[in-house]
Amino acid sequence: IVVLFAALKRQRKTEPLILSKEDIRDNIVSYNDEGGGEEDTQAFDIGTLRNPAAIEEKKLRRDIIPETLFIPRRTPTAPDNTDVRDFINERLKEHDLDPTAPPYDSLATYAYEGNDSVAESLSSLESGTTEGDQNYDYLREWGPRFNKLAE
Secondary structure: OHHHHHHHHHHOOOOOOOOOHHHHHHHOOOOOOOOOOOOOOOOOOOHHHHOHHHHHOOOOOOOOOOOOOOOOOOOOOOOOOOOHHHHHHHHHHHHHOOOOOOOOOOOOOOOOOOOOOOOOOOOHHHHOOOHHHOOOHHHHHHOHHHHHHHO
16 A cells, blocks of 8 residues: 555646746846836845835935935834824924935026027917907807807
């Protein structure tokens, strides 16, 4: 009986989890082949997704040097008895004072278009006609639903 059981066990094969190797290859794709993709692909750390404690670690920007050195302090999570509004306001104030936190604002300077602009001014679009000049009488022919617009 033992020999028969061992022979049957060898013949019975388990199904693999992945049926074909194409399934694996379809999932491993370079998603950065069309377009620019993300600018910062080197700083991505897949371990952050696996380790929730790593999310608390504050990372500095790599594309600019901050004007002031900011050393992030670890803030404890809100205890159960803390008012949520106070906790959020405290965290908001902390992040507002952090010069390394996004969004990174910058001054956008545009050229003065002045009087010599080809586009002129948008106010000139409406200056040619007034409301009284418009003739909406043709809307009456469309039926009673458009009478209000024709007035």
